[in-house]
Amino acid sequence: xxxxPAKNLNFPxxxxxxGRGQPVGWTSVGGGCIAxxxxxxxxxxxxxxxxxxxxxxxxxxxxxxxxxxxxxxEALRVxxxxxxxxxxxxxxxxxxxxKKNGFFERFGRGFAKxxxxxxxxxxxxxDNFIGSTPQENTPLEQPGWAEFFLERRLRFQxxxxxxxxxxxxxxxxxxxxxxxxxTMLGASIEPPSLLHGDLWGGNYLVDECxxxxxxxxxxxxxxxxxxxxMTHLFGGxxxxxxxxxxxxxxxxxxxxxRLPVYQxxxxxxxxxxxxxxxxxxxxxxxxxxxxxxx
Numbered sequence: 544x545x546x547x548p549a550k551n552l553n554f555p556x557x558x559x560x561x562g563r564g565q566p567v568g569w570t571s572v573g574g575g576c577i578a579x580x581x582x583x584x585x586x587x588x589x590x591x592x593x594x595x596x597x598x599x600x601x602x603x604x605x606x607x608x609x610x611x612x613x614x615x616x617e618a619l620r621v622x623x624x625x626x627x628x629x630x631x632x633x634x635x636x637x638x639x640x641x642k643k644n645g646f647f648e649r650f651g652r653g654f655a656k657x658x659x660x661x662x663x664x665x666x667x668x669x670d671n672f673i674g675s676t677p678q679e680n681t682p683l684e685q686p687g688w689a690e691f692f693l694e695r696r697l698r699f700q701x702x703x704x705x706x707x708x709x710x711x712x713x714x715x716x717x718x719x720x721x722x723x724x725x726t727m728l729g730a731s732i733e734p735p736s737l738l739h740g741d742l743w744g745g746n747y748l749v750d751e752c753x754x755x756x757x758x759x760x761x762x763x764x765x766x767x768x769x770x771x772x773m774t775h776l777f778g779g780x781x782x783x784x785x786x787x788x789x790x791x792x793x794x795x796x797x798x799x800x801r802l803p804v805y806q807x808x809x810x811x812x813x814x815x816x817x818x819x820x821x822x823x824x825x826x827x828x829x830x831x832x833x834x835x836x837x
Contacts, residue, residue, distance in 0.1 A: 555595060555631035558583055577675050582636060591625060592634045603632040605671035609740075609762030610634075616737055618657035619650070620756040643753030647780060650747075650755040651787030654770075658736040658792065662764030665691040665735050673741050673761035674816050676703070680763045688735075688766050689728035692808075693721060700811035704825075707815060713825060719833035724804055727832075728766070731795040735764035741809075742770060743777050768798050772805030803828050 554566050568584030578594040585591075596602065607627040614621045623635040665688055667680035679695045701713040739746070740761030748756040771788070774780050807828045814821040 557626045557628045590636045592636045594632045609760040616660040619653040637748050638751040640751040640753045647783040648787040651784040652791045655788045655791035658767040660737040662735045667763040689725040696808045716829035716833045723832040736767040738765050738770040769805040
């Protein structure tokens with residue numbers, strides 16, 4: 544017997560455009576820290592994943608574009624985008640599974656394959672978001688990677704931190720560290736790779752086949768070391784992931800020294816998102832590369 548649509552679910556109207564009728568179930572899903580996440584169930588038994596957030600125009604459109612770009616690379620699974628609007632995103636529901644043997648080896652090789660997908664310049668077709676923080680992606684007239692990362696990533700974040708009341712110390716330290724950072728990042732020249740942009744342990748799923756599925760991207764074209772740096776934060780990934788990546792596409796000498804520079808971007812973003820618990824770590828990284836003032 545077909546169930547009637549449930550009443551008073553307050554689901555986004557774009558669900559009706561899927562051609563499945565109105566949902567009969569509307570279940571909250573935990574785990575997200577920015578958007579409200581739910582699973583919508585329809586009378587035919589099908590289910591979809593829905594993210595909602597008011598007052599953040601463009602966020603879900605940017606996420607949908609990023610997911611489609613990752614899917615186009617055909618390297619790792621991403622959820623199919625089913626519908627997108629200004630305040631909601633509807634995705635294929637990924638059924639949770641258990642990691643199969645060799646999970647991280649396949650994940651590492653797939654991540655290297657993703658990075659083989661190259662773009663014409665550093666940046667992306669439009670600005671987007673990392674978490675709820677705007678992420679500037681407009682290519683610079685001076686097209687080098689070091690210049691892009693310093694201006695569009697580090698300097699953007701320290702200016703934002705200053706506006707949010709953390710003072711000017713981080714800006715001063717970045718000014719003093721700029722020459723050292725530029726030299727370090729310029730030591731490894733590679734074409735722009737397609738990056739997930741925010742890959743840590745909370746931004747991938749294990750699907751019903753026991754394989755990795757990427758979610759919540761902050762996509763742009765950049766140096767692949769920047770993508771890998773985030774995977775080392777907040778517990779890191781299994782060593783087999785990194786071994787498989789290196790076997791598929793070895794990193795350039797000196798990548799260990801550049802790691803904290805790339806992690807700094809994410810620490811600054813966490814400072815701006817979550818508060819001063821991250822301030823000391825940001826200052827410590829910058830002081831490591833800052834020269835003494837003249």
